[in-house]
Amino acid sequence: MNGVEICEIYDSAIHRAMTAILRVLTIVAGLVILVGGVLLLVRHGDTATSFYAFAGEPASLRLVSEIVAGAFQGHALAVVQFGILLLIATPVLRVLFVGIGYLIERDWLYVLVAAIVLVVLGSSLMGLKL
């Protein structure tokens, strides 16, 4: 079993493509959060604020469909929340890509492991009620 790590497909073209996609997604997520933050501060920067009391966010900032809709209408908080959604998607996509890597290697045991992790992640995100 020596050299297991070395036979993995780390330097193949497909691995480079996956790494590039994840990098772009991370940068885009960060930029979307930044743009939303700038919008928020330009429009409501001088509004008094306090986060001492927990109220729970409204549906417009909890449900994926409403966050996306709100973001495209340019609501500042929805834009930030959309960026946060993209950020949450990054590690999920990473697990998917690792699973695809094992599929190419025909390592069925680890295709199964990746599938289990994706199901667990999916069940958490299902709570988002798409």
Added chain:
Amino acid sequence: MTQLEFAALASAGSLFAGFLGSLTGLGGGVVIVPMLVLGFHVDVHYAVGASLISVIGTSAGAQAAHGREGFSNTRIGLFLEIATTMGAICGAFLSTSMPTKWIAIIFGLVLLYSAWSSMQTKKQADASRPPDALATKLRLVGNFPDRQKLVSYSARRVPLGFSLMFGAGTLSGLLGIGSGAVKVLAMDQAMQIPFKVSTATSNFMIGVTAAASAGVYLSRGYINPAVAMPVTIGVLVGSLLGARFLVNARVKSVRVIFAIVIALLAAEMIFNGLTGKL
């Protein structure tokens, strides 16, 4: 406090936290919640939600900047992610039903452990023992270069490590931290995977674990974008700066100072939790 003042102060504080966290290897997440709760009087649930997003951001940012972690073992990481993600969802649901003061007290205790463990000198696991049967079956093996030769290793005590990882996931979901210290404990101490491999694999796992609980937090309305925005941006920029400095900084003294700061924050979290001030 106005939105602008909050955003400016919180992002500056988070930048500093991310910088120190990445310099010391403790992660910025551990000081974000105390900073928000004690310094800005943010509700614990909002603080934990914001910290969780910043943990995902830091992990994704580090991977975007450096590509693959040098010594990480993808199979070991992926296999243990079954435990951490399930634990994370568990922790997220616990957090929605647990009184604030208990979260503060548990947070304080975990902070104390992190501070203590960061001061310990790590001894290399003995890689020469025969491999474990279950670990061989699951192929939780690998090798890494150490002083110009390739050292092979094999995981041991897989069930114990798996259970500890479930615990690490629960803490991550409950407290919004990466819980890297517990992950390294599970891999390095319980499973006897070489320290360099343990830390690199733990970094690879942190984002996936945090994403599992983030879904629950978001759908329950615990992610407040106005809180999460400055924190995430601050920690991300700070940790990328910290990674640049890492090469030529004298880390030892920074580590001691950071551990003392963490221990003081831990004491204050526990005190405020016990006296019901939160």
